[in-house]
Every structure is written in C-alpha cells, then in structure tokens.
Amino acid sequence: MEYTVQKLSHLAGVSSRTLRYYDEIGILKPARINSSGYRIYGSTEVDRLQQILFYRELGVGLDNIKTILTEPDFDGLKALQVHREKLLEKKEQLNVLIANVEKTIALNEGRIIMSDREKFEGFKQKLVDDNEAKYGQEIREKYGDDTVNKSNQKFKGMTQEQYDAMTKLAKEINELLYAAFRTGDPAGELAQKTADLHRKWLCYTWDSYSKEAHAGLAQMYVDDPRFTAYYDEKQPGAAEFLRDAIFIYTGQKA
Template sequence: MEYTVQKLGRLAGISTRTLRYYDQIGMLKPARINSSGYRIYGQTEVDRLQQILFYRELGVPLDQIKELVTDPSYDGAKALKEHRKQLLDRRDQLDLLIANVEKTIALHEGRTTMTDQEKFEGFKQQMLDENEDKYGQEIREKYGEDTVNKSNAKWKSMTQQEYEEITQVANEVTKTLSEAYRNGDPASDIAQKAAELHKQWLTYYWSEYSKEAHAGLAQMYVDDERFKAYYDAEQPGTAAFLRDAIQIYTGLSK
C-alpha cells in the first residue's frame, strides 16, 4: 500500500503540512519521490508515523521523538521518565498558578460586597484604628489635619484595583524586607528596594508624599511597641532595620 501526503494524512488524522514538516526536519522521510515530485510513503513509514504520533500524544517534543525513532540504541524508558518529570514539574507550576488566581478571584469577590468595616482587617485595620486612636492627635498635629483626613478618605474610596495592588505591594514589602534583613546591610540594593516598596505602599494611603514624613513614620516603627512588634514578629530587629533603610533611602540618615 502506498500513500500520498493527503492519503497518509487522512489515515493518521494529521495535516499534509505536518507531513511535509516532518519530512523537512528529517523525522519522517517518504519512501520515495515519484516522477512528478510527489512524496510516496510505504508501510515502513506508516508504522513509523504511528510511533511518532504515539510519542507526540504523550507530549514529547519532536526532537526527542526523532531520537527515539531514529536511534534504536536510545533509551526509551529513560527518556520517558525524564519526560514524566518535566510533566510533573509543569503540573506543580500550574497548581501554583491556579491557587494564586483563585486567591485573587476570592479577593475580588470578597471585595465586591466588602463593607468599609470589613475592608480594614488584619494589619491594615489595626494600623488605621490604632493610628486614629492613639496617634490621631499626635499625627494630626504633626502632619496636619488634612493629610490624615485625606488618608482615611482615600482608604474608604479605594477601588477594587487599588486594593488588589495594595495587598500585593504590602506582601512584597514584607518579603523583600525579610530578605534584605538576612543580608544585613540597610544600604544594600535589596534593602533600598524594600524601602522603595514601602514608599509605594505608603503612597496608597498618603495623598502627598514627603521624605520627612516617610522617615518620620519609619522612626515611629521603632519607637512604638505595637508597630515594632509587627515588623519584628518574624525576626527581631527588622523594624530598626527598615527604619535605617528608609533613612538612607530618603537621604535623611543622621
């Protein structure tokens, strides 16, 4: 039985383009070329194509399939195991992605019906409440009534997108800071990046940013036990480290 590209394609359920491609890359050459230049495939080629498609269905990349079907000494079992490992890795990655996407969706949905009250949970809630309770006076005096009011107003009018970003930035601050702290140098690139992220995070709350206010807040992180406790929770000394980094970042180190 002899086949032209289209016949073989139909037999195997693939396109003629694919067959010509496989010819081109030398994975499956026709048995012969007839006088008109047509590709003619024979039984051997059909068998081989079957093998190729078998491995292809397993998701093995073409160059590996080529090895498998051309080199009989090639260790098929080993190749398959290697391939399996790659597939498993890919699945792990996918699982991570899915978990993250779902987290984000949950955030979205939660937020849609989130009351102002609910909005301020966890650390951020504490921070705002405590800010108002204990530092309300102090901060208002220091930075002016307007700044504080604007900050709170900003919180309440926060859009979904902003909330999403803010959460992410806050996480990044924590992560980067922790990494920088292990490094030990508040002037290091990573520590400076943490300071910058912190600034970014801050600008979500502050309608106007100033180096002085930033540095002042950083000092407060150390002086006040509650803030200090938050930052030092994982590793003692982190609050002071962040203050140092921010002071360098703002150019206001003493």
C-alpha cells in the same frame, strides 16, 4: 501498501502540512519520491509516524521525539521521566495561577457583598499573598521560613485599628523621610526620628527586633530595585538616605 501525503494524513489523522513539515525537519522522511516529485510513504513510515504521534500525544517536543527515535540506544524511559517532571512543574504553576485567579475573582465579586470587616480580612490576605509572590523567596532565604511566617501571622492577626495605625505610621515615615532628605543629613534629628519611627513600624509585624535585621532590611531597600522604587518614587535617593539614617541609628558602620 503505499501512501501519498493525503492518504497517510487521513490515515493518521494529521494534516498533510504536518507530514511535509515532518519531512522538512527530518523526523519522518518518505520512503521514496516518485517521478513527479510526490512523497511516497510505506508501512515502515506508518509505524514511525505512529511512534511520533504517540510521543506527541504525551506532549513531548518534536526535537526530543527525533532524538528518541533516531538514537537507537537512547533511553526513552529516562526521557519520559524527565518529561514527566516538566509536566508536574507545569501543573504546579497552573495550580498557582488558578488559585490566584480565583482569589482575584473572589475579591472582585466580594466587593459587592463582603462586609467591611471581611473586606479588610481579604485585603490583608491579598497583601500578604502579593508580598509573598514578590519577595517571598528572597526574604525567606534571608530571614528563614519561621521569621517570615510569624511576620505574616502577626500581620494577619492585626485588628483594623492596628492596621490603620500601621498605615498611618507608614505615611508619617514617608513624609518625615522626605523632610529629612531635604536637610541632607542622615545623622540629623529628622533623619534619626525617621529611623526610629521605621523601627516602630517594623515592630507591628516583626516578632522580635534586632539592630542587625533592621540594618539588613535598610540595605535591602537600596539593593533591591523594587524596594528602592517604593522610596524613590517621589524623591530619588530617598532609599539610600533612609539606609544611611538607619545605619547610624543602629550603630552599623556604613
């Protein structure tokens, strides 16, 4: 039995364009070309196309399918296992996406019916989540899961009053930082007051305070452009200045 593109395409449930494309990329060549230049496929090609479609249904890329079908001693099983891993990864990513979207939807919907108290809880949760998404991996690598979890727990355990106080303190720190920056002296009184307030601010969420950790965080403010951006937003150089001040405050040598 012989087939033209159209016939074979109907038979297999794919488009004729697909068959031409498969010819083009060399994954399925016709058995022969007739005198008019038509592609003619035989039963060998039908079988091969079925194999192709089988792997395609599994979401394997055409490039990989080509390898699987072309190399006779290729380990198709291993290829499938690798492919499976990829699919599982994709699934995980999708799950995270869905969770985030749902959380966002819930937050938005909640804006109408959530009580102030609940709103606040959700807001804190969102802050923690966002923070995790942004810095989670790096910070956890640096400080360890336990430290980070405790910090998050402490944050979520705060009352609204504590949270407001923390926010207010952060604002004060910022203002003080910019004032200190204008003095240009990280060892000066203003700068050292800023460093002290910063320590106090940290203690809202840190389970235990250490000068080393404080100095480490300060260095990160400079190293990580995303943190730098926060402090440099209104005053370029502020992040570096804060680090210098904290280094002096903690007795770290610069």
